[in-house]
Amino acid sequence: MSDAILKALDSVEAKLKSMSEKADAEMKDLGKVSADTKAAIDNLGIEQRALADRLLQIEQKQSAKQDDEPKVESWGEQFVKAAGYGDFQKKGEQRGSFGLEVKNTVTNAIANTFSERRPGIVEGAFRVFTIEDLLVSIPTSANAIDWIRENVFTNAAAETAEGVQLPQSSITFTPGTMPVSAVGHFVKITRQLAMDNAALAAYINRRMVYGVNLKVENQLVAGNGTAPNLNGLTNAGNFTAHGYTAATLTGAGLANNKFDLIGKMIGDCALADYPADVVILNTGDWWTLRLAKDSQGRYILGDPGSNVAPMLFGRPVVASNAMVAGKVWVGSLSQAATLHNRAGIALDLSDSDENNFQLQLVTIRATRRLALTVEKPAAARYGDLVPA
Template sequence: MSDQLEKLIKSMEGIEAKINDFDAKASEEIKNIGKVSYDTAEALKNFGIKQQELADEVMQLKQRGVVTGDTEAASEGWGDQFVKSEEYQAKLHLLKGRRQVGSVGFEVKNTLTGSDTNVAPDRKPGIVPGSFAPLTLESFLPSLPTTSNAIEFTKENVFTNSAAEAAEGAEKGESALTWTLESMHVSTVAHWIKISRQLAADNVALAAYVDTRMRYGVNRKIETQLVSGNGTAPNISGILDTGNFTAHGYADAALGSTLKKLVLIRKVIGDLEAAGDYPDGIILNPADWATIDIDLFTTAAGQSLRTVNEAGQRVLFGVPVITSVGMTADNFAVGNFSMACTVHNREGVIVEMSDSDDDNFTKNLITIRAERRLALVTERPAAIRAGDLTPA
């Protein structure tokens, strides 16, 4: 019996020494990195389980000594001696102060919950991006490069057509044609942001994402300016700027009682065709296109109209539909855009970095600037009809 007792004591002492070592290691990890590593936590857990198993074994041996009827063993057997020994009582005191099976060996002072800081987070790779709205308008419009800071062009002003039948020897009619010299400045669209030098050097993926987001920010603003820019420098003169389009001129009373948006668009298409400008596009806000699309599918009159052509492109009355976040809601434009206007690109999106801005050098920061230069020139406003999609 004494040999078994000695082995149990030595085993408990060995386990206790290891637990103490890992307790110290856990405290050091919390101090240095704010949490206990997975390996340390698992070791403490396993030693705690082994410690509890030894305690259970002692209790079982004690019970067997009582049941045997051996008076000496029952009254003062090795089990009793072990349980009453100072070494066991010291170990038992430590056990009572520790978590039981499955613990990591920390002292219990409060209710334990699932938010254990020892659990390593499941870190997902990459970056969850924000929204990137599709930019569709610029790719639809004709585009040319330029090397200047301004665009000048000669525009037909008034054409008086006096062509008529004439008798032999009679005087022929004289027509008149006047021009206007127009000039449009090249606009700059730009923005900037600051990041730390460490971020740029240590997190390549995040730095690349910042670059992508900065480029998108410039082009997203241009998408709006190409429609709504008021032309006052430094703004772009957009499609809906005064003088760049012809108002459709229809009132609500002229649109009937059902599918008014569709009726209005069809009338404007007809007006353009009558003027000799066969439209190649209808620009709508995505929300307005959704309303029209629903009308087409939920009314008997609309179901007979095709909204997608053979190439999979959205169409109304055979004219392609361009949905653009740049078009303000409840407005629209129909036109022969390939003849009406041109984007002139002076510079594509340029992204530059500098540590010399403000106090960047002393703070270890980098300023990132993204900018682009371009102009929209509308040569033939008559080829674009636009206005309110729900007129009064």
């Protein structure tokens, strides 16, 4: 119904455009718009508003329907709707069984075995994404990103007496390119599920979007750069190794602990004129640091009852499961890398995929296109959290 209304709206808008062009021509040639043309435009405007009102009513009804608690179907209703029921009948077997799931197809055959049905759906794990929000993000319409990176800058600037030739500096550059990658997946659901259980279908859609963004976050940190992978922050060539060993830390009068190492990495970034703006740690490693105590049993990073944001040496700490355990990344993320968004999350549905039409299935596909370019590896330090 809504598709028919949308088509009708498109037709009206095309007619309006045609009549508007006619009115402009009349105004130019005659100095006024004819009564017939004005009446036609008015009638089309009335028709357009009526169609828009009908479309709004349909969308409101659909929205209200999605908010309703999903209907609890009996075993019999689930049984006759299952994809295997027809095959079961054809075989004519007196005894037997069939699965209520077609391959990895999500069906609406949730067993009604509870004495009381809880509303909604009990969710699985949902990670809180942290990395992407820290990156400089810009849109792109290209399928690859090219950039020129400064390789070596030899600064020969010096005080020069009058009449004496100025010293010559030199700058060399290195080109870089990164293709835009696609991240996506699909799942099949039964048409019955899509039509009869709006809440479950909506939850699946949400999961599909989450799955794409989960993979993106992992790739932003650990992508190996080999197409179609992203070129992640910790991929070789995208950072400067911190270079510390247990011996060098001890030789510098430090205790060779994690705090000292992170402090040295922050200092090294500042020495390179790339002041660090973030520390990225694995979630488990961060909580090991957060729970560290001194010799008197006091928490080094402060009272557990405080609601202070995670910080080390005045820099915010981002804890992410995308970071490999036992590793640490410190740097100026705002300068080191740029996220290029070719297309946001696209959620598509089709009943024409493979043999969906015959099996009454619907394919749900979620995709996203993006690229990560790391232009300044010198702005980042990375390596083992506990050097050997």
